Amino acid sequence: MKKLLNDPADAVADSLAGFALAHADLVRLSPAPVFVVRAGGAVTGKVGLVSGGGSGHEPLHAGFVGDGMLDAAVPGAVFTSPTPDQILPAVQAADGGAGVLTIVKNYTGDVLNFESAVELAVEEGIEVASVLVNDDVAVEDSLYTAGRRGVAGTVAVEKIAGAAADRGADLAGVTAVAERVIANVRSMGVALAAPRVPHVGRPSFDLADDEIEVGIGIHGEPGRRRVPAADADAVTEMLLTPVADDLALARGERVLLFVNGMGGTPLSELYVVYGRARRLLEERGVTVSRSLVGNYVTSLEMQGASVTVLRLDDELEALWDAPVNTAALRW
Amino acid sequence: MKKLLNDPADAVADSLAGFALAHADLVRLSPAPVFVVRAGGAVTGKVGLVSGGGSGHEPLHAGFVGDGMLDAAVPGAVFTSPTPDQILPAVQAADGGAGVLTIVKNYTGDVLNFESAVELAVEEGIEVASVLVNDDVAVEDSLYTAGRRGVAGTVAVEKIAGAAADRGADLAGVTAVAERVIANVRSMGVALAAPRVPHVGRPSFDLADDEIEVGIGIHGEPGRRRVPAADADAVTEMLLTPVADDLALARGERVLLFVNGMGGTPLSELYVVYGRARRLLEERGVTVSRSLVGNYVTSLEMQGASVTVLRLDDELEALWDAPVNTAALRW
Amino acid sequence: MALDADWAERWVRRTADAIADAKDELTELDRQIGDGDHGENLDRGFKAVVARLDDAAAEPEPAGERTVGDVLKLVATTLMSTVGGASGPLYGTAYLRAAKVSGRPQIDPPAVVAVLEAALEGVASRGKATVGEKTMVDAWHAAVEAAEAAAGDGGSEVDVLRAAAAAADTAATATIPLVATKGRASYLGERSAGHEDPGARSTALVLGAAMAAALSGPTPADPRSAA
């Protein structure tokens, strides 16, 4: 299996080393335990924002460390949650005295490891709040699942909570904004081809040349159902419809439409999906007032895309528009 | 062959339609003949910048239309130069009265079609200059080739010439800056897997699982040589060494190091390549003072990367740093 | 039997059919040593040409007799505005120059040779290529030499075109061992040897269609003849 890597065991470390060198103006890398923190360290008096999760989703999360977004990011092994002994020092490094919000994608592993770290941080006297991102409508939030997964909607949570922290909101305020984003953001994804985890040496799942996986997560898990390959318009409808239905979007509402690439699909195709998703929203009487198209929450070189919709109001829109300066998101 | 597309014949049009909707604040799309122009149209008194080429290299070129970079971009069919009847109106739309510079990647098709269009534009009384980007050291610039190809270095030419135009340089001045970038930028690329052109239905070339193509272009052409797969450090050396040698970099010089993804390789791997390329430059006594890592000049979902080095001086560095606001490059 | 504008139109329509039939073959040749779009490029262009010919056929006959050059000029401008790539401007220039020397209702054997010479000169000057560089110039050049010889021997229009088509076909095959020094295939260096040049092959198809059009009279598929 060909990859631009050295020893697969060093994949994450090598990549982070390059990342930190390329963006030394924005971030600093702690090599052991591994975490990434903004170049200047914690901002005194500002609520610190920390996120993290398995590697393989780049630019998430390290690519969002910087002004107006995260203060620290904690990357685990590929597709594997980081450990508490990485998360704890990242929380400490992000604490500017106003407390820290950890933004956790809802996966058992992420939840458990962050839980332990937060417990330890609180013991050390840091005020810590946590939010769980669970935007993936492919998974029902029921007794029969680990709950909905956190996927691309995480970008919106990190961006908007980051802007709120930048504006000087206190920990309760930043947490409330993050919760409001979580309550109003939904996603659904599709895979045309599986990613290949460096140390595994083969695709994470096997898809025939006329099949696609609908309702995939971002860890190479198979999706909810395997269906015959279809054209972009049809596939986009499979993604957008459950998202818009779950949000119960009403005519006249306005949204952020985010088409996210899974890593191995050309940007040009993401814009095809975007065009169709936008038309479908407009047919529902919904206005797309903000847009994001690109590879932000990836699954290595998985081919596919996800559609994320965030219901906007004046405050969320203003926070989305607020300046941000990170490796992967900047305006 | 699965892709997020509708009718392959509409791939470019569908994608551009989505692109123009997503970035309506930055660009406007002319549907027939097809070209993309900045939302406000030409800037009076500013030299206009126009580039173009085959589609399939997104975000190049349309993703670089906006403040501080291109005024118009002309996308052809996938991997096929646009026609003069697209280029001419784009040149007209970019003309703010101070003349237009066309930035052409050196491929026979691009050269011939731009040549015809420029001839027509000049006939219509527009002052037009042209530069040919030919940064790919994989191809010798000799009697026995069509000359070196233009590849990822194009981003640097467009960014820096765009900044010069923004600063108010006249057509001769902008052209001179662009030529200076071209004289000082070199690239080399590698492919691990070939792209799949929508209407072709199979990979552009066939690579065994233990082979890579070194010295590839961005149109799915095979490379200069096929070699056994190697690790990232070894591959990076195959790319960086000829680039640095061709530039004859001396100790104490400083450069922009740009690691460009071909579309289907995870960002994390690009940072591995970046880290190694940077170390190799530092071993030569060369300082990396500016960096860019990401998918900017792609070849659909080709897996692989290219390494670009631009020799910097105070002026080029300042122009690189100047503000830019486009869909794909923003600071 | 001199060749007229109807022949030119039959030529072009037959070319469109031949290119459509060979589309995948041409694309595969280009995939080997280029970027895999030559068949698609020409097919898009000639389909557009046919569409314009159909439009023209649907309109009232213009005053004045249609010349061979009228048809070829339509082909030239259509290819230039729809093909792109290297082959768009090259074929476009070929047909444009050919149109310039054929602005008459009928052309005789020496005029057929002049048409081919003009096309060759257009391609070679536009592409700055000479014989032996493994491009379409190789096929055009061989065609011109053979056509000149056939016309010199007093051959008919059909004889001239038959010689041209056969020579172009042979020349296309003869590009296989060559190392390309122009166009995209030149990037491959030595690796370009062993593959036929797609542009030389398409040139052979174009000239084969010219001969076939001269051999056949108007066909029912031709809207003008049906009118």
Added chain:
Amino acid sequence: MALDADWAERWVRRTADAIADAKDELTELDRQIGDGDHGENLDRGFKAVVARLDDAAAEPEPAGERTVGDVLKLVATTLMSTVGGASGPLYGTAYLRAAKVSGRPQIDPPAVVAVLEAALEGVASRGKATVGEKTMVDAWHAAVEAAEAAAGDGGSEVDVLRAAAAAADTAATATIPLVATKGRASYLGERSAGHEDPGARSTALVLGAAMAAALSGPTPADPRSAA
């Protein structure tokens, strides 16, 4: 023959070997209904455990006799800080709770049962999972029930562990038809049926190693015994 800290160390080292051997199999199970990293995760963790045991073995013997709990605590903290994912905290908690009830140089059959009960309680409370949700809880639960029965029948340490290991193995296999309602496999819904749960399988390996370590005495591969 009560089980001591050396037994615990042999247990852990044998577990590391068993996991290393089964790494690809565990990863493949996880690839089917999870994210394909379970083997890699545990292998990374247990390799780190062995490295720390080696470090400890190289150091001068600490004062006071080593307890079973000392070894299990080292396993717990090492897994927690090196495994990540869901299984890191779950196994980490299992060993931590087990360590808490085994802070003695020797443990007898009822104490072995208590160790297993504590581990089960740790996994179940941490993962908020109950029996039948197609997780490692299924294997731990079956092991505890079997161990309790064996101890109740007056079995030896080896009897207790043999019963636990056999039950865990059976329970792991019995996860195959289940639909997962916890962990990553639950995302698959009905599609999770038909595949064995990787965590239940690794639990069976862990308990198999415990029994094997009890059956065997100190081995030459064990640096402590070589010292």
